[in-house]
Amino acid sequence: MAIKVYNTLTRKKEAFKPINLGRIGWYNCGPTVYNYIHIGNARNVVCFDIIRRYFEYSGYEVKFAQNYTDIDDKMINRARELGISVPELADKFIRQYEKDAAMLNVRLPTVSPRATYHIKQIIGQIKKIQEKGYAYETEDGVYFDVSKFRKYGKLSGQNIDELKKGARVDINEKKKDPLDFALWKKEKPNEPSWDSPWGKGRPGWHIECSAMNTTYLGDTFDIHSGGKDLIFPHHENEIAQAESATGKKYVKYWLHNAFLNINREKMSKSLGNFMTADEALKRFDPRAIRFFFLETHYRSEIDFSEENITTAKHSLERIDNFVFANKDAAENPKVRKIVDKYKKGFIKAMDDDFETPNAVAAIFEMIKEVNKIGTGKEAYDFLVEIDSVLGVLKKEEGKINEDIENLIEERENARKSRDFRKADNIRDELKSKGIILEDTDKGVRWKRV
Numbered sequence: 493m494a495i496k497v498y499n500t501l502t503r504k505k506e507a508f509k510p511i512n513l514g515r516i517g518w519y520n521c522g523p524t525v526y527n528y529i530h531i532g533n534a535r536n537v538v539c540f541d542i543i544r545r546y547f548e549y550s551g552y553e554v555k556f557a558q559n560y561t562d563i564d565d566k567m568i569n570r571a572r573e574l575g576i577s578v579p580e581l582a583d584k585f586i587r588q589y590e591k592d593a594a595m596l597n598v599r600l601p602t603v604s605p606r607a608t609y610h611i612k613q614i615i616g617q618i619k620k621i622q623e624k625g626y627a628y629e630t631e632d633g634v635y636f637d638v639s640k641f642r643k644y645g646k647l648s649g650q651n652i653d654e655l656k657k658g659a660r661v662d663i664n665e666k667k668k669d670p671l672d673f674a675l676w677k678k679e680k681p682n683e684p685s686w687d688s689p690w691g692k693g694r695p696g697w698h699i700e701c702s703a704m705n706t707t708y709l710g711d712t713f714d715i716h717s718g719g720k721d722l723i724f725p726h727h728e729n730e731i732a733q734a735e736s737a738t739g740k741k742y743v744k745y746w747l748h749n750a751f752l753n754i755n756r757e758k759m760s761k762s763l764g765n766f767m768t769a770d771e772a773l774k775r776f777d778p779r780a781i782r783f784f785f786l787e788t789h790y791r792s793e794i795d796f797s798e799e800n801i802t803t804a805k806h807s808l809e810r811i812d813n814f815v816f817a818n819k820d821a822a823e824n825p826k827v828r829k830i831v832d833k834y835k836k837g838f839i840k841a842m843d844d845d846f847e848t849p850n851a852v853a854a855i856f857e858m859i860k861e862v863n864k865i866g867t868g869k870e871a872y873d874f875l876v877e878i879d880s881v882l883g884v885l886k887k888e889e890g891k892i893n894e895d896i897e898n899l900i901e902e903r904e905n906a907r908k909s910r911d912f913r914k915a916d917n918i919r920d921e922l923k924s925k926g927i928i929l930e931d932t933d934k935g936v937r938w939k940r941v
């Protein structure tokens with residue numbers, strides 16, 4: 493059965509079909525690196541890490557790109573406050589982000605482009621937009637002319653007139669229409685700037701994403717994600733920019749996570765109601781934070797409280813105890829049967845737009861049934877296997893994957909030294925563990941049957 497994903501663009505769950513068989517190009521809007529990320533931002537990062545890992549578990553190769561916004565008003569103001577340069581500020585908070593992500597057991601992206609390292613590509617895309625008649629220049633910048641892009645509003649499901657009513661008018665910008673947005677901002681005194689065909693200046697926020705992701709993933713790619721606050725205007729503007737520049741469809745599936753709230757209000761820096769990920773990771777068990785996110789579907793809102801994290805920690809402890817009890821257990825055919833049933837349940841839940849709460853429920857049902865009849869190594873193996881997606885078990889449980897990798901390496905070495913019998917024996921041994929090897933032009937890959 494195919495994986496189904498809820499696509500914001502069509503407002504339905506759709507069977508996922510990548511553009512290139514077996515491969516996925518994915519872009520997630522990353523942090524503006526002017527400060528610590530908060531636990532709401534962390535939700536975005538963890539949810540999409542789990543989904544990315546599930547695609548990989550299902551056999552896809554995922555190229556995951558996530559940007560660092562390292563130039564905008566917030567960056568400039570904060571650097572000034574701290575008395576450091578904008579690049580110094582960016583370096584500091586990129587390091588901090590990487591540390592938080594590692595603590596949350598989030599894999600780093602395949603590529604992490606920084607806006608200021610891609611000014612050439614950004615200017616290139618603005619030029620194309622302008623050549624095709626979708627942009628105009630004023631005394632303070634280059635703007636996208638929204639009235640020229642007929643499909644504007646297709647992601648947020650609103651037409652231009654409706655959007656106009658709600659648009660914020662920024663009196664500081666010299667543009668024709670409130671919905672128009674800056675592609676290039678001309679230089680202001682004491683601000684970082686780069687040369688361009690429109691004089692010195694810096695890119696607008698929206699253009700950095702569409703210029704960088706099309707550079708790394710191509711004009712059309714599979715998945716674009718972010719928090720739902722980005723649907724309008726950010727993602728709407730990205731579509732307008734990319735599709736007017738390339739004349740092609742930009743993204744196939746748009747995925748958006750719901751907010752993490754605190755006292756029923758969206759956690760955000762501007763409201764001041766936030767807890768940084770750094771602080772949360774010091775106060776709570778990082779595994780419990782990840783598990784807390786998992787217990788709620790990524791498109792449902794979630795309430796952050798100390799109590800909720802503590803509850804998540806207790807649930808996780810039940811899994812920990814079960815892992816401990818079954819780790820060195822003997823094989824047990826009855827347990828195998830139970831595991832087979834709940835593995836199907838896990839996959840069914842995850843295939844259905846990544847229903848992690850149901851996947852977690854399947855795990856607890858499995859634990860309950862196994863506990864009734866005793867123990868079994870198979871149950872432990874199953875939990876370790878799906879932990880390549882969930883990433884919540886204690887670190888040493890990753891050892892099984894390591895053992896598999898070691899065996900694969902041994903087989904490779906045997907083949908190189910033309911010891912084909914040994915290589916075949918290792919292949920058979922892995923097969924008996926449910927591991928299938930595939931020789932590809934990029935080397936050997938493995939998957940579970």
Ligand code: AMP
Nearest residue numbers: 523524532533536718719750751752759
């Ligand atoms: P920002 O730095 O505010 O642009 O946010 C970075 C990412 O986190 C974006 O994808 C946002 O949509 C997402 N985000 C921001 N606040 C929240 C929140 N309270 N809950 C969930 N995601 C959020």
Ligand code: ZN
Nearest residue numbers: 521522701726
């Ligand atoms: Zn973006």
